[in-house]
Amino acid sequence: MAYAKLASLPPEFGLYSSFVGVAIYWLSATSHVISAGPVAVFSSLLSVILEHALPQLPEYADTPWIIAGCLSVVLGCIVMAIGLFRIGFIVDFIPLPAIAAFMTGSALNIAMGQIPTLMGNNTADGYNTRAATYLVFGNFFKYIKHCDLNAAIGLTALFMLYAVRWGCGYASRRWPQHKKTFFFINTLRSGFVILLYTLISFLVNRNHHDDPKFSILKTIPRGFQHMGVPVVNSRILSAVAAKLPSAIIVLVIEHISIAKSFARLSNYTIDPNQELIAIGLTNIFGPFFGGYPATGSFSRTAIKAKAGVRTPLAGVVTAIIVVIAIYALPPVFYYISNAALAAVIIHAVGDLISSPKSIKMFWKVSPCEFVIFWIGVLVSVFASIDNGIYASVAASAALLLFRIAKAHGRFVGVVKVYNTPTLRPVDANEPDSDTRNVFVPLDRSNGVNPAVQPREPHAGVFIYRLNEGYLYPNAVHFTDHMVREIKVKTRPAVINPYGSLGERPWNDPGPRHKSESDIDPTLPVLRAIILDFSGVSNVDVTSLQNLIDVRKQLDRYADAHIAWHFVGVKSPWARRGLLASGFGSENGVVKSLFTVTNVGVSQEKDDVKPGSRDEEFSVDTQPEDKLGMTSMDTMVLPLLSIDCPYFHIDMDEAVRSVELELGLK
Template identity: 65%
Template sequence: MPASEDTITTFATEMGYLEPRASTKEWLKDILPTRSEVVEYAKTTFPVLTWFYRYNWQWLIGDLIAGLTVSVVVIPQSMAYAKLAQLPPYFGLYSSFLGVILYCATGTSKDITIGPVAVMSTLMGEILNDVLPRLPQYQDTPWVVASALSVVLGCIVAGIGFLRLGFIVDFIPLPAIAAFMTGSALSIAMGQVPSLMGNNKAPGYNTREATYLVFGNFFKNIRYCDINAALGLTALALLYFIRWGSGYCSRRWPGYQRLFFFMDTLRTAFVILLYTLMSFLVNHSRHDNPRFSILGDIPRGFKNIGVPHISSDILSAAAGRIPSAVIVLVIEHISIAKSFGRVNKYTINPNQEMIAIGISNIFGPFFGAYPVTGSFSRTAVNSKAGVRTPFAGVITGVIVVISIYALPAVLYYVSNAVLAAVIIHAVGNLVTSPKTVKGFWHVSPFEFLIFWAGVTVSVFSSIDNGIYTTVGASAALMLFRIAKARGKFVGQIEVCDTMSDSRRNVYIPLDHTDGSNPAVDVKPPPSGIFIYRLNEGYLYPNAVHFTDHMVGQIMQQTRPGILNPYGSLGNRPWNDPGPRHKTESDIDTSKPELRSVILDFTGVSHVDITSVQNLLDVRQQLDRHADCSVSWHFVGIKSVWTRRALIAAGFGAPVGASQRPVFTVANIGLQQENDNDKPAISEDPNSLSEHEQVAILREVKTVPVMSIDRPFFHIDMNEALAAAKNQLAI
């Protein structure tokens, strides 16, 4: 005969386990860094120390090729982007060298390259247009304001990284980033069309207005287009033709794929050099009256070296635009670094990446730089060129410095229309593809609408308003989903695997709303027991919503413990509907009385004061309804702090000594005893007497899995349901 439950419970208690209670001291010990963690923190601030001592010739060759390739791309791009920022083109060169050099020591991505980018440059141009009218002393030196903002933004972003708050980037979802990129690309491209066509100098034409106004004004002033349109349109067409041709030839002749890759990569430099040569041939004798718009004088060397000027008037004037600039710096850089890390099978440290771009923006202005971040197009070039380490950025930076001293005479003849073509061609890659947008719709229609809201606001208002729209709408959607989370009443089904006959119990919603087969008959818990599964975190935003749904269903399916709790009609509350006559009753006596509630906490990671107080209120409400102490069982609690909070509220233990708890025990090995007379464990337990099975139980060391002083905190649903049934039997 099998050993009795009393015997098993006795041994579980003898080999008992009492869980240590969570304490504030332990919490402080967990969050305060140890000496070794402080040393490790200091070491991780400079990741170069973990790889540079292993540097080799093969890495150097890959970095040289990638660094040279990126430098050829960054020189024309940086000058074009500086124009977006309403700064002279050479400030783009000043901003292109220090960031990539400093990143070598502080960054964790081998692919990303830091420098001027289209979106940040456009946003900086909008900021300067907004604040310069209030700062007339800087009208002729806008780079002073740009450099001051760079230092401020760098300090903020670096501070986020040093405090290890990089996780905040995860609160910005993909649709918000995609909308920001797409809206920015449309805004930038439309803003460059007038320069491309040569009518940007038309009377009263402001290319810094909202995108839709620039679009309309372009057609109003289309009669002012001139010879610049011929250069711009042909340059843009040539850029797309080379890209298409390189891709086609790469597929047609895969043996020459690397050659066609470099043709594709160097197309920007080739087009710039070709049209610069044409410009020189046409304009070298017309310095005072060139046939088309060119850059003009570019100073040789660094003319703006010095300590950045940061004043209270600059900060007060630009304070309202700083949050959007921080968001742009962070999300553009981190999203690029993460995506290339996934492609090339390594991980980046978001906190360290913030430190890297923060330091770049702090020290760059000492050489005249304006805010910089990671560039998608140049990072793609860097990756495809075979970069091996971040040292490739040092090579790029050195070449940019050489060009600042060696190329001003050549850069003088660069066409502004061709630079506009380069910008339009570059930002085209930022537009979200129709396939991706279609995927948004299939995955989450709400986020699909958020994407289009961000794009629309960017086009009809400004880039930073588009950022605020998408981030705000995404946050509101997240809070709504949390606040409106609803649990499910679950029941039991017996299942087995197709590969074996072993059977087990699983618990699924009674209404099959999880997509389970409706043909499966779900067995509800015994009368008076309810199993409620919380599918989200149980915190103050959704606590009431969870329990209102649960209490409403329980009261609807059970009868009160007292059939006439009010005594007379006059004592019934005004808001409690009931019979009009004393002899009538609205109580359905066929319904069971409430005895136990089982809460599935496997989806709950934390609780707070509000949610626990809500549980207390609900317990009192159900106790009054049942006219007895309803037992509360909890399954799958993950955190000692959650258990501590529930214990403080009085949950976890039965009320009354007569109630017999149910434990789950585990075998942790054999006790070492020299007793050869005990039966072998491998013997069939059904053929042994109770005395012999007790001997086996003594030989096998079994211990409770959960703390024995809180028997209403269960390891799984089977144990909880057994405990609830056990109480019904008492």
């Protein structure tokens, strides 16, 4: 009922939504503990939507629940369609700082909007509690002289809520054997406070029905008074269309984030698409019973989880209890204090505000996302909740694109290492020493000990590692960096690769007339390039065309056909794209190296001990008699296709292949 008032709807609509949420959601859900129903953040957003739509729909000024019902049906259809088409993964595009920003901003907005009701000055002429948060805060002090007896009710109720929570938390730590008992006492604090102040209200106002001493709910209709087919027409849709994106984001994000959180805590998995279908069905059928949009509730879900709920059928039990309340308790609801309800709302949304510890973690992990968090919060406070959502999501998307576009590649070198339980020097020729090559950035930017100097590849050979996907936003950034460094460390094979002076590009920064003295003879000529694609999941047409252009540019620079080797091409689409672009295989005789392994064609003997590693060029890593099979039982197979000699399984193979092809040692 408190959330319904927060949504600018009569209190009974909160009961209707609570019933529909638990009665329908469980039928198709994958989480057994989620409790669907009205929630604070969406209720506050619904209030904003109604405030935006009612001036365009004056005929619904006295029946705003019709607009809420239409919105619920539309949101339900959209969310269910997202689930049916299996595109629920779009939720993952909204990062945690953006979610935390709009939750924190919403909590501040809701709490500030309820303080006037808590203090009793919300009825002052000219005080708009639906304005931007900073305006509500400023006007509160302007109208503070209008505070009345409601302040005593609200402040003491709020104090009691926090006192009970603190006391139960302390008692749980002091007497851990009774932790579960104190947990349930803590979860019942809101109901206890409402009952206590309802009793006080009854004793004070039972003889003052027409003029109560402080604000109360008054008449709550018994039963489902607003059942029927929801009204869905083009006028309502056009009035709420501008707010639909923010409503969808809040509805989906709040539900999926809660479902995933409790799934991790309870060690089970959920299907996000199925969850969206379930919440979509809930919102489609909700308005038939008088409900407004519902989604997963964190507090009610936590209670169900702690209560030991094991199946979704618990929703039926909850629905029965809500129906009993709808039909049997309306006379009791009459005396509920509005100030006490405001205290419950403020207390509930206080947990949605990100803790200083979480905000500090944002700063430590990613200062950019720390800024995004505050952008979302400030826009929510100084504008509106929906604008705060848009701002944080847009800023997060911009940061993602910037990170992709400005991804950095690294030139790498080789370091010979071995594993040892001590820091004593080990002779690589010792039988127990296991030496191997690792390839690390030459600038040691990945945390390698600064005292370790990686050995650069052979003169004229470069190994370049791409640390992100190679796509059109970052293709030029990658290749420009690579070409620039290659030209710094090598010399052109010919002085004027353009032929005549007239063929030289107008933007060539070199001197007009080049000579041998302009070139450092100690620098090598470019001979081969090895690209580490182990961090690349996909490529596209634009990026591959850029790679083709760079190959032509470097071929002209070296006055030769440069060999391009690729390591760790994982995606079949990336492999296909590279082959279609002329990479990976070459015409003519190619001296290359292949990684092969022995594969048994008959059952191995019981005393077989597997080899320690694969073999290169059919050189066994273990003597054949230790393999537990005869030579007739094995055959040598390459790990990768021999039709693509420039695709390599690891960096060692690529380097040795270049050495073999160029005659290096």
